Amino acid sequence: MWRPPPRSPALYHLLRHLCTSSSSSVPSNSLLRRIPFLNFPPPFLSSLRSLSTSSTPAAELSDLANKISGELTRFASSSELSSSLDLPRHFSLHFTDVRFSTPLLLEILNISPSAGRAAIEFFHWLVRHRGFTADDTSLSHLINYLGRQKEFKAVHDVLVKYRLAFGHKSLSATLDRFTRAGRASQAIHFFDCIERDFGLKPDLRALSLLVSSLCSNGLTGHAEREVKRLADKIFPDEQICYTLIGGYSDELKLEDAKRLMGEIIRGGFDLGTPAYNSIIDCVCRLCRRKDPLRMLPEARKLLLEMESSGIPRNQETFHVLIYNLCKIRKTEDSMKLFREMSQWGWSPEAETYLVLIRSLYQAARCSEADEMIGFMRSAGFGKSLDRKAYYGFIKILCGIERVEHAMKVFRMMKGYGHSPGIKTYGLLIEKLATCNQADSANRLFKEAVFRGVPVVSKEYKVDLRYVKVKKKKEEKKRETLPEKMKRKRKRLKMLRMSFVKKPKSRRRFV
Numbered sequence: 068m069w070r071p072p073p074r075s076p077a078l079y080h081l082l083r084h085l086c087t088s089s090s091s092s093v094p095s096n097s098l099l100r101r102i103p104f105l106n107f108p109p110p111f112l113s114s115l116r117s118l119s120t121s122s123t124p125a126a127e128l129s130d131l132a133n134k135i136s137g138e139l140t141r142f143a144s145s146s147e148l149s150s151s152l153d154l155p156r157h158f159s160l161h162f163t164d165v166r167f168s169t170p171l172l173l174e175i176l177n178i179s180p181s182a183g184r185a186a187i188e189f190f191h192w193l194v195r196h197r198g199f200t201a202d203d204t205s206l207s208h209l210i211n212y213l214g215r216q217k218e219f220k221a222v223h224d225v226l227v228k229y230r231l232a233f234g235h236k237s238l239s240a241t242l243d244r245f246t247r248a249g250r251a252s253q254a255i256h257f258f259d260c261i262e263r264d265f266g267l268k269p270d271l272r273a274l275s276l277l278v279s280s281l282c283s284n285g286l287t288g289h290a291e292r293e294v295k296r297l298a299d300k301i302f303p304d305e306q307i308c309y310t311l312i313g314g315y316s317d318e319l320k321l322e323d324a325k326r327l328m329g330e331i332i333r334g335g336f337d338l339g340t341p342a343y344n345s346i347i348d349c350v351c352r353l354c355r356r357k358d359p360l361r362m363l364p365e366a367r368k369l370l371l372e373m374e375s376s377g378i379p380r381n382q383e384t385f386h387v388l389i390y391n392l393c394k395i396r397k398t399e400d401s402m403k404l405f406r407e408m409s410q411w412g413w414s415p416e417a418e419t420y421l422v423l424i425r426s427l428y429q430a431a432r433c434s435e436a437d438e439m440i441g442f443m444r445s446a447g448f449g450k451s452l453d454r455k456a457y458y459g460f461i462k463i464l465c466g467i468e469r470v471e472h473a474m475k476v477f478r479m480m481k482g483y484g485h486s487p488g489i490k491t492y493g494l495l496i497e498k499l500a501t502c503n504q505a506d507s508a509n510r511l512f513k514e515a516v517f518r519g520v521p522v523v524s525k526e527y528k529v530d531l532r533y534v535k536v537k538k539k540k541e542e543k544k545r546e547t548l549p550e551k552m553k554r555k556r557k558r559l560k561m562l563r564m565s566f567v568k569k570p571k572s573r574r575r576f577v
Contacts (some may be wrong), residue, residue: 131165132174139175139182139189154185155192167193169205176212184221186212194229203234210237214244219253226265233265239276246284254280255293274301275310282314290314291327309341316349319356324349343373344383351391359395366391380411386419393426401426417443417451428463433472436460440479454485461491465498473498474507489515492522500527503534 142154176186190209193199206229213222222241226233238261245254258277261267274297281290291311294303308331315324328342347369354362366388373380385408392401405423408415420443427436443452457480464473477495480487492515499508515522
């Protein structure tokens with residue numbers, strides 16, 4: 068039976084005031100008749116209750132997305148020609164009470180990789196029959212889905228049908244999918260036709276999207292030619308120049324990056340620290356591949372060039388150097404750079420802390436790594452120490468045979484409120500069993516089962532290094548008569564030779 072919700076103090080005083088004011092003019096019997104009327108909930112409380120019952124929790128939305136995904140997959144796998152005609156009718160019959168939104172559409176598309184073009188029919192049904200608005204965001208989600216399937220003809224048809232909803236998000240998704248597939252010429256042709264076909268003017272923002280999509284997928288040469296071709300219509304800014312230099316640096320084309328940097332400086336741009344950071348990263352990666360011992364001297368040359376040009380260092384400069392030094396196990400040099408950051412007025416970022424902690428654990432400097440975790444938390448980056456980061460630390464410690472310290476980090480992880488997953492439990496159980504610590508492994512397995520982690524019991528082979536081999540006691544063999552006589556003859560011979568006078572060594576005196 069439903070009960071009225073508790074009244075707030077303000078409502079209680081209001082009702083009391085009404086009752087006391089009416090008691091002076093209304094008889095007591097009429098007041099008693101009005102009290103039950105006051106027990107009904109106010110209109111705003113009843114509306115809140117109806118809203119709370121109609122709102123769908125996240126778990127129900129996830130179940131609904133899984134159900135719709137299954138239906139789309141079933142229609143996509145159907146070989147009948149009328150399946151596309153049955154899809155709108157089927158969804159109109161079974162999902163009329165569902166209120167679709169853009170996040171729900173994204174979740175459905177993400178868990179329906181095999182739906183194919185049935186997703187297009189589903190999107191058409193949403194727009195026609197469910198009052199769903201095809202905006203720039205929802206259209207970009209559909210383009211990303213079709214681009215993952217390499218359905219570029221379907222992408223073009225969808226864009227033509229919903230050209231009024233085309234915006235910068237849809238443009239970014241289309242260019243990104245073209246360049247990921249290695250179709251740079253089609254991406255450039257599509258960019259040239261966006262004003263004619265979709266009514267979107269190619270401005271500086273659109274050019275930045277084209278350049279970033281080309282450079283992030285290893286097509287920086289096409290991006291540079293496109294920027295030079297459109298320089299009369301759309302003059303590039305410094306961010307586009309940084310993107311081009313960073314693209315050549317990511318492709319390890321150091322000469323092209325330096326050439327482009329010189330052309331940009333001669334063109335009147337004052338390039339700052341981001342350009343030099345990309346060059347330093349490229350030099351460090353090339354030295355790591357060819358000659359790791361030359362990495363630090365070459366990086367110092369570039370730092371001196373920055374100082375002579377009046378360009379200061381920033382957080383990214385130190386992060387690039389520390390990251391590349393940790394990659395070649397130069398942990399002490401990276402720690403020196405970490406201490407120098409405060410002298411230049413910079414403090415480390417969360418990613419710099421994580422790189423150093425991993426490097427310290429790999430160098431078996433466990434106490435310093437634990438101390439660095441404390442520094443990271445005190446610096447305000449405790450949120451970056453999530454379950455994934457702790458799993459990385461435990462994996463490194465198990466790899467260098469520091470299982471006891473891995474268990475310490477595991478307890479630290481649980482102490483900060485992070486619940487371990489199946490990978491963490493599986494790794495520790497396997498390593499403990501391999502190190503012949505069966506009791507600890509069984510205890511950890513029971514804990515995982517109690518927490519509801521779906522671990523599977525297996526048989527692990529104990530490493531021979533941790534197996535205690537019992538030494539066999541050597542029993543004395545009984546000596547045979549020939550062996551006994553041989554030993555006695557040898558002993559008598561030694562005694563006889565001890566009484567023989569040794570000859571003196573002849574010395575020549577000159």
